[in-house]
Amino acid sequence: MRVVKEAEERKKEIMDAAERLFMEKGFDGTSTNDILAAVGIARGTLYHHFPSKEHIMDGIIERLGDKILENARKAAVEKDLPVFERLVKTIMALNAGEAENIRPSEEIMEYIHQPQNALMHQKIRKLVITGVPPILAEIIKDGIEEGVFQTPWPLETMEMIVTYANTLFDEGLLDLDGEEMMGRIRAFIYNAERLLGVEEGSVPFGPELFAGGE
Amino acid sequence: MRVVKEAEERKKEIMDAAERLFMEKGFDGTSTNDILAAVGIARGTLYHHFPSKEHIMDGIIERLGDKILENARKAAVEKDLPVFERLVKTIMALNAGEAENIRPSEEIMEYIHQPQNALMHQKIRKLVITGVPPILAEIIKDGIEEGVFQTPWPLETMEMIVTYANTLFDEGLLDLDGEEMMGRIRAFIYNAERLLGVEEGSVPFGPELFAGGE
DNA sequence: AATTACCGACAGACAGTCGGTCGGTGAGGT
DNA sequence: ACCTCACCGACCGACTGTCTGTCGGTAATT
Numbered sequence: 001m002r003v004v005k006e007a008e009e010r011k012k013e014i015m016d017a018a019e020r021l022f023m024e025k026g027f028d029g030t031s032t033n034d035i036l037a038a039v040g041i042a043r044g045t046l047y048h049h050f051p052s053k054e055h056i057m058d059g060i061i062e063r064l065g066d067k068i069l070e071n072a073r074k075a076a077v078e079k080d081l082p083v084f085e086r087l088v089k090t091i092m093a094l095n096a097g098e099a100e101n102i103r104p105s106e107e108i109m110e111y112i113h114q115p116q117n118a119l120m121h122q123k124i125r126k127l128v129i130t131g132v133p134p135i136l137a138e139i140i141k142d143g144i145e146e147g148v149f150q151t152p153w154p155l156e157t158m159e160m161i162v163t164y165a166n167t168l169f170d171e172g173l174l175d176l177d178g179e180e181m182m183g184r185i186r187a188f189i190y191n192a193e194r195l196l197g198v199e200e201g202s203v204p205f206g207p208e209l210f211a212g213g214e
Numbered sequence: 215m216r217v218v219k220e221a222e223e224r225k226k227e228i229m230d231a232a233e234r235l236f237m238e239k240g241f242d243g244t245s246t247n248d249i250l251a252a253v254g255i256a257r258g259t260l261y262h263h264f265p266s267k268e269h270i271m272d273g274i275i276e277r278l279g280d281k282i283l284e285n286a287r288k289a290a291v292e293k294d295l296p297v298f299e300r301l302v303k304t305i306m307a308l309n310a311g312e313a314e315n316i317r318p319s320e321e322i323m324e325y326i327h328q329p330q331n332a333l334m335h336q337k338i339r340k341l342v343i344t345g346v347p348p349i350l351a352e353i354i355k356d357g358i359e360e361g362v363f364q365t366p367w368p369l370e371t372m373e374m375i376v377t378y379a380n381t382l383f384d385e386g387l388l389d390l391d392g393e394e395m396m397g398r399i400r401a402f403i404y405n406a407e408r409l410l411g412v413e414e415g416s417v418p419f420g421p422e423l424f425a426g427g428e
Numbered sequence: 429a430a431t432t433a434c435c436g437a438c439a440g441a442c443a444g445t446c447g448g449t450c451g452g453t454g455a456g457g458t
Numbered sequence: 459a460c461c462t463c464a465c466c467g468a469c470c471g472a473c474t475g476t477c478t479g480t481c482g483g484t485a486a487t488t
Contacts, residue, residue: 002450004451004467004468004469005468006468007468032443032444033441033442033443041469041470042471043443043444043445043470043471043472044446044471045469045470048468048469048470051444052444053443053444118335119332122332122387126387129381129387129388130387152401152404153400153404156397156398156402156405160374160378160401163377163378164373164374164378167343173340173343174343183370184370184373187366187367187370187371187374188374190366191367191370191371191374191409194409194411195405195409216434216435216485216486217433218434218485218487220433221433224433224434245476245478246477246479247476255435256435256436257436257437257478257479257480258435258480258481259433259434261478261479261480262433262434265479266478266479
């Protein structure tokens with residue numbers, strides 16, 4: 001049976017199905033046949049719209065990144081809020097935006113961190129590390145003007161903080177027990193305070209913020 | 215023609231050939247047939263010694279890690295040297311140990327960071343992030359006792375520093391021009407000083423140290 | 429005789445290709 | 459206003475080449 005649709009619509013269908021399958025079974029664990037069956041199209045159709053399986057993933061990640069980062073940017077730009085609150089809201093927007101699409105629940109995280117998803121993981125990591133620090137750095141800069149923060153390297157410092165946070169929370173790299181993880185989080189907050197030039201204990205929120213994803 | 219060798223010797227031959235090929239063409243870009251041809255054995259022989267292609271990579275990385283980390287440990291343990299010098303020597307041992315095996319020259323780095331090597335890259339990253347901080351943290355602890363450094367979280371702090379350094383120098387994640395890279399390095403040193411509780415400018419070495427890999 | 433390294437034909441799965449089909453659409457003729 | 463016909467591009471699915479991992483059997487070593 002032959003159903004004709006607009007290219008953009010088909011592309012979206014393919015990406016939707018692929019996204020679900022990749023989250024369920026991983027990138028390498030999902031064959032193009034799985035995607036074809038899920039969408040209900042033939043091989044040729046898929047390769048009419050995408051030059052390769054990897055390009056499907058690229059499309060998904062780009063779409064994901066656009067959505068998440070856009071939410072965060074909106075929160076980051078609320079200039080009349082106190083900087084701490086802006087920071088918190090922006091970080092929460094990052095977590096929430098992620099939650100809509102890939103809910104960062106345990107089963108999924110398990111899979112994401114499996115070796116077969118190394119490529120997807122690397123691409124998401126790149127998205128986070130290149131996309132998030134510029135947004136947060138703008139807040140930090142305002143905070144510097146207000147005298148709340150003090151650092152000559154706002155962007156680079158946020159890059160460091162985000163990079164480590166990403167490693168610590170998102171990846172399955174460090175397999176830490178609860179106690180070790182608690183230490184990491186406490187140290188992380190302490191070190192973030194040092195890096196941003198505020199005195200110890202002035203970060204008014206604790207580990208609660210860092211439950212889920214980035 | 216049939217040549218029989220001791221299992222350990224064959225394993226080493228296979229790992230040597232595979233290591234060279236993986237560095238040249240990447241993990242996914244190297245087929246098991248390439249390895250068979252390079253070693254001069256049959257399919258069955260390879261799978262007699264290794265349960266899978268990925269296990270070959272695991273073996274290579276483990277071997278690599280043992281060698282590199284052992285050198286670094288030796289340098290780290292020279293307790294009569296001043297802590298700064300110990301730090302420098304240990305980091306140089308890390309770079310040098312790496313240089314023996316994978317020379318971190320440009321052509322190779324190009325390949326290492328290609329998408330097809332995401333898995334290998336992730337595994338090396340894990341090795342570095344879990345292996346290196348404990349070694350450096352020991353030096354930091356001694357430095358704290360001497361009053362050179364000051365941080366309540368030596369291990370966690372080194373983990374953060376190493377994680378970011380690894381991202382910055384080893385990965386092709388951030389594609390920065392020379393100027394941007396220079397800023398990153400300066401910021402990195404500045405931030406490392408803050409994290410370790412020494413005053414600004416007391417790190418006596420500059421960007422020279424960070425030419426090659428982590 | 430038993431163990432163990434070794435062999436290579438083979439199976440099964442997979443990504444990507446290619447020649448060809450068919451539905452929609454709009455321009456030109458009536 | 460209505461037809462028709464050429465063209466575009468979405469769509470199809472059989473096919474190719476390649477790849478990893480398996481298995482039954484063979485030869486060397488102890």
